[in-house]
Amino acid sequence: MKIALITSCMAGIAHSKMAATALKKEAEKRGHQMSIEEQGGHKVPVKLKPEEIEEADIIIIAKAVTISGKDRFKNKPTLDVSVNKAVRKPKEIMDKAEELYNNIENK
Amino acid sequence: MSFVKDTKEVFRETGLHFRTGVSYMLPILLIGGLLGSVSMLGTNSDAEIWKVLKHIGEIGMSFFVPMMAAYIAYSMADTPGLAPGFIVGILANETQSGYLGALLGGILVGYITFMLLKIELPKLWQSSWGMVIPVVSTTIVSLFLVFIVGPPLAIMMESMSVFFSNLSESGGAALGGIMGILGGFDYGGPFSKTQSTFATAAMDLNVFTPLGITGAIVTIPPLGLCLATFLSPKLYTKTEKDYAKSSWLYSLIAGFTEIAIPLAMNDLIRATVATVAGCLVGGSIAGFFALELYTPVLGIPQWFFYNNIYVYIGSVVSGVITTALLVNLLKSISNRDIKAIEASEESI
Numbered sequence: 001m002k003i004a005l006i007t008s009c010m011a012g013i014a015h016s017k018m019a020a021t022a023l024k025k026e027a028e029k030r031g032h033q034m035s036i037e038e039q040g041g042h043k044v045p046v047k048l049k050p051e052e053i054e055e056a057d058i059i060i061i062a063k064a065v066t067i068s069g070k071d072r073f074k075n076k077p078t079l080d081v082s083v084n085k086a087v088r089k090p091k092e093i094m095d096k097a098e099e100l101y102n103n104i105e106n107k
Numbered sequence: 108m109s110f111v112k113d114t115k116e117v118f119r120e121t122g123l124h125f126r127t128g129v130s131y132m133l134p135i136l137l138i139g140g141l142l143g144s145v146s147m148l149g150t151n152s153d154a155e156i157w158k159v160l161k162h163i164g165e166i167g168m169s170f171f172v173p174m175m176a177a178y179i180a181y182s183m184a185d186t187p188g189l190a191p192g193f194i195v196g197i198l199a200n201e202t203q204s205g206y207l208g209a210l211l212g213g214i215l216v217g218y219i220t221f222m223l224l225k226i227e228l229p230k231l232w233q234s235s236w237g238m239v240i241p242v243v244s245t246t247i248v249s250l251f252l253v254f255i256v257g258p259p260l261a262i263m264m265e266s267m268s269v270f271f272s273n274l275s276e277s278g279g280a281a282l283g284g285i286m287g288i289l290g291g292f293d294y295g296g297p298f299s300k301t302q303s304t305f306a307t308a309a310m311d312l313n314v315f316t317p318l319g320i321t322g323a324i325v326t327i328p329p330l331g332l333c334l335a336t337f338l339s340p341k342l343y344t345k346t347e348k349d350y351a352k353s354s355w356l357y358s359l360i361a362g363f364t365e366i367a368i369p370l371a372m373n374d375l376i377r378a379t380v381a382t383v384a385g386c387l388v389g390g391s392i393a394g395f396f397a398l399e400l401y402t403p404v405l406g407i408p409q410w411f412f413y414n415n416i417y418v419y420i421g422s423v424v425s426g427v428i429t430t431a432l433l434v435n436l437l438k439s440i441s442n443r444d445i446k447a448i449e450a451s452e453e454s455i
Contacts, residue, residue: 010130010300014365041133065127066182087368 001101003027003034004048004056004073009064009083012040019062019086026090030098039067048072058101060093062086077104110225117183117221121214128179128213129304132171136307139167140402144412147401172206172311173197176213183217187224187237191216191245198249204260206308211260212252219244264312271314276395283320283394284387287426290324291386292379294368307403315414319398322409323422324390328367328382329358330423331430335381336370338431342438347373360407377441381434389426393418 005023009015016038027034035052039045047069053059059076061067064083079097086093117124143164146157176196180188195216199208223240227233289302306317333355336343343351350369358366371378399414413419 008130010126011133011363012130014363018365018368041130042137064123065130066123088372 001032001057001098002055003032003058003060003097004037004053004076005034005060005062006037006039006048006067006073007062007083007086008039008067010041012038012042015064015083015087016040019083019090022090023060023062023086023093026094030094032094040065057104058097060097062093077101110222113225114222117218124179124182124214124217125210126300127182128175128177128210129300131178131181132175135167135171135174136403139164139169139171140412141408143168144402169200172200172209175206176209176216179210179213180217180220183214184220184224187241188217188220188244191220191241191248194245195248195252198252199257202253202257202261203264204252204257205264206311207264208252208257208260211256212248215251216244216248219247267309268312268314271309271312271316276397279316279394279397280391281394282317283323283390283392285390286317286320286394287324287386287388287390288383290321290364290390291328291382291384291430294328294364294371294382299364310403315399315401316394316397318403319400319413319419320390320393322400322413323393323398323419324386324426325364326358326362326423327385327389327426327430328364329370330355331382331385331427332367332370332378332434333358334427335431335434339435339439342435344373362407362409374438377437378434381430381437384433385426385428385430388429389422392422392425396422398422 005020007016007019007023009019020036020038024034024036035048035056037046037048050072053072053076056076059073059078061073061078061080062083062085063080077100079093079100081093081096141164142160146161146164148157173193173196176199177189177192180192180195182188192213195212196209199205199212202208220240223244226236228236286302286306289298292298303321306321309315309317333351336348336351340348347370354366354370367378367382371382396415396418398418400409400412401414402408402412410416410419
């Protein structure tokens with residue numbers, strides 16, 4: 001499946017990057033595609049492209065601070081987790097993401 | 108009713124809203140602090156440029172408190188919360204309740220705006236209600252701040268300021284020790300943030316020792332744990348060693364406690380004991396010699412804004428060595444099965 005990931009942390013330097021790396025690694029291991037947007041105080045934002053959001057089957061938000069531009073994902077199935085959990089337990093989150101995806105597919 | 112549920116939700120996430128406020132505040136602190144510090148270079152010069160820089164720095168420093176309040180409220184109530192948050196924040200600044208007042212005011216005004224938005228009126232009234240909300244919430248919280256919590260908060264800030272300016276050497280060491288324990292405890296989590304928030308609040312009072320202590324302890328956990336892997340490679344897995352090789356320089360340049368997490372993660376208790384001890388040592392030394400940092404920046408830029416670079420180096424080095432030796436000692440008397448961990452890492 002295709003995943004769009006948004007991570008955020010206070011300064012935008014450490015946690016958002018680490019969460020993104022951990023989840024991306026886990027996602028690729030399972031054969032999923034992932035596009036990433038990181039947010040935070042000192043970060044130069046690289047926004048997800050509209051078509052990346054459009055194509056994504058699910059959205060994962062791993063946040064420590066409120067993310068900006070939440071409206072973009074309004075009609076998408078979203079998994080909302082804390083950034084700390086993403087750093088420590090990327091597997092658990094990917095399990096949940098797959099579960100969410102399967103639930104949608106089966107409907 | 109959804110009222111109770113929403114209230115619970117917004118309060119459970121207070122930490123998130125607070126962090127959002129701080130996240131938006133960081134750049135303004137950086138601009139203000141950096142320009143202010145640069146302008147110190149021109150203290151003896153008459154050139155106009157230094158005065159302009161100093162003034163810009165002062166604007167930044169006077170605005171970080173309202174900025175935080177505004178974005179706490181924004182995070183809670185979205186756009187309708189932003190303007191009330193700014194006004195309450197500026198008010199907190201003016202009534203001398205400062206950082207704490209803005210924190211409280213921002214949360215309150217955000218919450219009240221959020222709740223007022225939930226009220227459903229007949230359609231005819233609903234559209235004008237949107238314009239009334241920010242006015243109502245601002246009025247309520249402003250009056251509350253000025254007449255009820257403002258005076259005691261102002262006294263508290265004032266006495267904090269007096270306390271810090273008369274800090275003795277042993278008092279400073281104790282302060283540094285406590286901040287060190289908090290800072291070394293959870294690698295950039297809530298405890299560390301409590302200590303750095305406190306340091307920023309003190310900076311608002313023109314007291315710079317807490318910030319100096321924070322600056323000194325922030326790199327001790329990652330550097331200490333990296334050094335530990337170099338001292339006894341036997342005690343660490345290959346992944347950990349590789350990570351340490353690439354991250355010691357990064358922690359020196361960027362200066363984040365969070366960098367330590369991957370090194371501490373597999374053996375949290377022993378690592379935490381060691382980093383707490385290291386930060387305790389480093390913080391106490393920094394506090395004892397009243398190390399001051401004038402700008403809330405991290406990493407290499409810090410080096411230029413300490414009142415005494417030798418104290419900084421001394422406290423960091425002793426903290427790092429304490430951490431490294433202690434963590435290796437703890438690990439060597441434990442039976443941590445490196446081979447098993449490496450095997451499980453490969454099978455992932």
